[in-house]
Amino acid sequence: MSKYALFLGCTTPIKVPQYELSARWVSKRLGIELVDIEDFVCCGFNQGNLSIEGGLLLAAMNLAFAEAQDLDIVTLCAACNGFLAETVAELKDEATRDRINKKLSLIDLEYNGRTKVKHISRVIYEDVGLDRIEKAVKRDLSKLRVAPHYGCHYLKPKSAFEGFDEPDNPKTLHHLISATGAAPIQYETLLHCCGGKTFPVSPDIAHLLIEKKLNNLQTMGIDAMIVQCQTCYLMYEGQQQKVAEKFNTQYKIPVLLYPQLLGLAMGGDPATDLGFDLNTMPLDKVLAKVEE
Amino acid sequence: MSNKIIRTAELDPNFKFEVTAHESARDLNYCFACGSCSAGCPIHEVFPDYNPRKLAKMIKLGLRKEVLSSDYIWYCATCRTCEQRCPQKVSFFNVLNVLKNIAAKEGYAPTAWVEQTKQVMQTGIVFPIEETCVKKREQLSLPSLKGEGKKAKKLIETTGLDEIESRG
Ligand code: SF4
Ligand code: SF4
Numbered sequence: 001m002s003k004y005a006l007f008l009g010c011t012t013p014i015k016v017p018q019y020e021l022s023a024r025w026v027s028k029r030l031g032i033e034l035v036d037i038e039d040f041v042c043c044g045f046n047q048g049n050l051s052i053e054g055g056l057l058l059a060a061m062n063l064a065f066a067e068a069q070d071l072d073i074v075t076l077c078a079a080c081n082g083f084l085a086e087t088v089a090e091l092k093d094e095a096t097r098d099r100i101n102k103k104l105s106l107i108d109l110e111y112n113g114r115t116k117v118k119h120i121s122r123v124i125y126e127d128v129g130l131d132r133i134e135k136a137v138k139r140d141l142s143k144l145r146v147a148p149h150y151g152c153h154y155l156k157p158k159s160a161f162e163g164f165d166e167p168d169n170p171k172t173l174h175h176l177i178s179a180t181g182a183a184p185i186q187y188e189t190l191l192h193c194c195g196g197k198t199f200p201v202s203p204d205i206a207h208l209l210i211e212k213k214l215n216n217l218q219t220m221g222i223d224a225m226i227v228q229c230q231t232c233y234l235m236y237e238g239q240q241q242k243v244a245e246k247f248n249t250q251y252k253i254p255v256l257l258y259p260q261l262l263g264l265a266m267g268g269d270p271a272t273d274l275g276f277d278l279n280t281m282p283l284d285k286v287l288a289k290v291e292e
Numbered sequence: 293m294s295n296k297i298i299r300t301a302e303l304d305p306n307f308k309f310e311v312t313a314h315e316s317a318r319d320l321n322y323c324f325a326c327g328s329c330s331a332g333c334p335i336h337e338v339f340p341d342y343n344p345r346k347l348a349k350m351i352k353l354g355l356r357k358e359v360l361s362s363d364y365i366w367y368c369a370t371c372r373t374c375e376q377r378c379p380q381k382v383s384f385f386n387v388l389n390v391l392k393n394i395a396a397k398e399g400y401a402p403t404a405w406v407e408q409t410k411q412v413m414q415t416g417i418v419f420p421i422e423e424t425c426v427k428k429r430e431q432l433s434l435p436s437l438k439g440e441g442k443k444a445k446k447l448i449e450t451t452g453l454d455e456i457e458s459r460g
Contacts, residue, residue, distance in 0.1 A: 010417035013437055014425050021432055038438040041416035042408075047453060048389055049366075049405050050396040052316065054453035058412070061447060079370075103450050107443045152371040157383075167376060193334045193371035200404035201366045208338035209369070275432070 002127040004074035004118075005066040006034040007084070009230070010042050012076050016230035018275025019076055022259035023120055025273045029266060030128045030136065034074070039065050043075075045083035046197070059087035060100045063117075064109035073117045078229035079197075081119040082153025085160040088117055119154055121228045121258055122164060125172050133179040138267035140291040141181035144223045146261070148173040148184050149213075149236070151229035152193050176258060177226055180265035184226070189216040196231035199239075210235055210243050214251050223286055224254040226261055233257060237281055254281045264290065303354040310394070311351055316386040323348050329374035329384045335367055342367050344374050344384045351387075360395040366402050396456045406458035413445035413454065 012019050027034050040062050048055030062084065066073045075081040091097045091113060101110050118126075124133070155167040165172045168191070177184040192213045195206035214236070217225065227233050237255035244251040256279070263274040270276035276283050312318050329344040330336045336343055342364050350359050359365065368388045375383035395401065408418040415421055421439040429436065448454050 010419055013429070013434070014417070014419045014421070017428060017432055017434060020434060024434075036435050038435075039440070039443070041441065041444045042412045042418055045370075046405065046408055046418065047412065047448075049392050050401055050409060050456050051448075051451045051453035052314075052389055052393055054409075054448050054451040057447040057451065058444060061443065082372075103447060106450070107446055152369075152373075156372040156376065158376065191373070193369045193373070195334075195369050197370040198335065198367055201363070201402050205335060205339050205342075205367055206369075209334055212338060 001031050001033060002123065003033040003035065003071065004123065005037050005040075005069065005071040007040055007043070007062065007073045007075045007080055009075065009077040009080045011234070012230040016233055016257070018260065018278040019230050019233065019257045022257060022263045022268070022274040023076055025268055026124070026259045026263045026266060027120075030124065030132070032074075032123060032127060035069065035071055037065050037069065043077075043080040043083050044087075045079050048083075055083070056087060056090070057100065057103055059084055060091060060104060060111050061107070061109060063087065063091070063115045064104055064111040067111055067115040068109070070114075072115055074120050074123050075117065076120055076230065078119065078151030078153040079231065081117060082156055082160065084117040086157050088113070088115070089160045119228065121154070121173060121176060124262070125176055130175055130179045133176070133262070137179075137181055137265045139265055141261075141265050142183070143289040143291075144182040144286065145221065146177060146182050146184055146256075147187060147217050147220065147222045147225045148177055148190070149194070149225055149227045149232055150191075151227065151232045154228060173226070173228060173258065177261065180262055182261060182265075185220055185222060187216055187220055189213045194232040194235040196235050199235065206235065207239065207243050207246060210239055211247050214240065214243060214253060215249075217253055218251060222253065223289060224256050224261075226256055226258055228258045230257070237279065240281070252281070254279070254283055254286055256283075256286070302357070304356040305354045307354045307356040307359075308352050311387065311390055314390040314393075316383065317390040319380065319382045320348065320351065320387050322380040323382050324380060325349060326379060328377040328379060329382070332373040332377040334371055334373065335369055339367070348384070348387070351391075359391060360398060361400055365391045365395060397452075399457060399459055401456055401458050403458040403460065406456060409448065409453055409456070412441055413448060414441045415439040416441040416444050
């Protein structure tokens with residue numbers, strides 16, 4: 001049994017609750033206990049744009065809240081994962097930690113380097129393991145051909161992840177998908193970024209990025225894309241029709257969060273357990289290929 | 293980042309020291325302009341005018357105002373591919389954050405990022421917590437959100453981040 005503080009981040013609980021719903025559902029059934037800490041705030045990554053110190057303080061504040069309960073953190077968002085893990089590494093430096101702790105004492109907090117950070121997919125990969133996932137499968141997903149999309153901050157900065165997977169040639173999401181019975185593909189634009197952090201400043205440039213990947217995937221005959229970050233989800237699914245109109249083409253590529261796919265394999269109810277009806281793209285074609 | 297003629301009077305030779313004085317941008321001193329960062333950059337791929345190597349050169353040349361007032365520094369997708377690819381272990385991603393921090397202090401910050409900070413000081417996250425969202429979460433039996441930004445605000449106020457104004 002593993003136990004973590006669940007770090008929801010800003011966007012998932014507000015805009016993509018199906019990610020949270022399905023992550024909680026699979027975690028419960030795979031022996032991952034999730035503890036809610038209602039004091040958690042924004043991870044600080046975006047604030048770093050305007051103030052590196054401001055971003056670092058918010059990240060440290062979150063680490064300190066989890067540490068006060070003797071818990072490690074599990075994140076759903078790839079960017080929260082990358083930034084919080086990077087902060088753990090940065091705060092190994094004593095002088096930096098002292099400087100930050102002086103400020104954290106203003107709100108009666110302290111971080112001493114005990115709390116670590118992992119992404120939910122990594123926790124499933126390492127704590128549950130591929131064998132146990134395979135044993136938990138109740139539905140046949142073998143007719144599904146899907147495209148994994150890792151999310152940049154799942155494995156970067158590389159120095160913060162102690163050799164877990166390889167950002168230039170990642171494999172873990174492929175393995176996690178295979179364990180559900182679905183078939184993950186390799187494709188040219190696998191490593192492309194979703195553009196989620198460019199979008200607020202230049203939607204046009206973000207759309208160019210999204211179009212590259214959708215265009216590549218269009219020719220690959222896939223049933224869905226599998227993502228592990230709500231921002232990647234919002235970019236590839238939420239922006240898909242806008243991109244299609246803009247580039248005068250048609251895209252109908254469903255996008256699922258990994259825990260939705262895993263939960264489907266494990267026999268969860270697509271609507272009530274996994275939030276399939278909250279995805280904007282209809283998923284009936286995906287469901288039609290799945291055998292009870 | 294136009295190709296206009298550079299007048300030496302517009303150059304600030306101290307700019308590169310100003311940037312590399314920040315710990316996370318210090319390694320820029322080792323940049324030898326190989327262009328691996330640009331070759332791996334997804335934004336450069338779809339919008340070639342955006343060019344990390346060129347930005348690195350502009351910093352060295354001292355084109356301070358041109359760099360800081362440019363929209364381009366805000367286009368970075370933060371994918372960190374540049375730092376993965378750099379043979380000199382420069383994190384151009386970090387260099388950009390330093391540039392954005394300096395630009396923000398001088399009034400060039402885009403509204404989107406400034407608004408996010410204001411929101412964090414209120415609800416603790418970058419969004420307001422609206423009634424429809426509260427209801428949806430109840431329906432799904434998900435725990436309610438606290439929506440409290442006071443502690444975050446206290447920390448933010450120690451950095452001057454709360455005083456940054458957008459370029460409007
Ligand atoms: S990859 Fe590194 S050394 Fe090469 S131009 Fe970019 S920053 Fe400079
Ligand atoms: S982090 Fe920014 S500059 Fe670096 S490769 Fe990604 S988009 Fe380009």
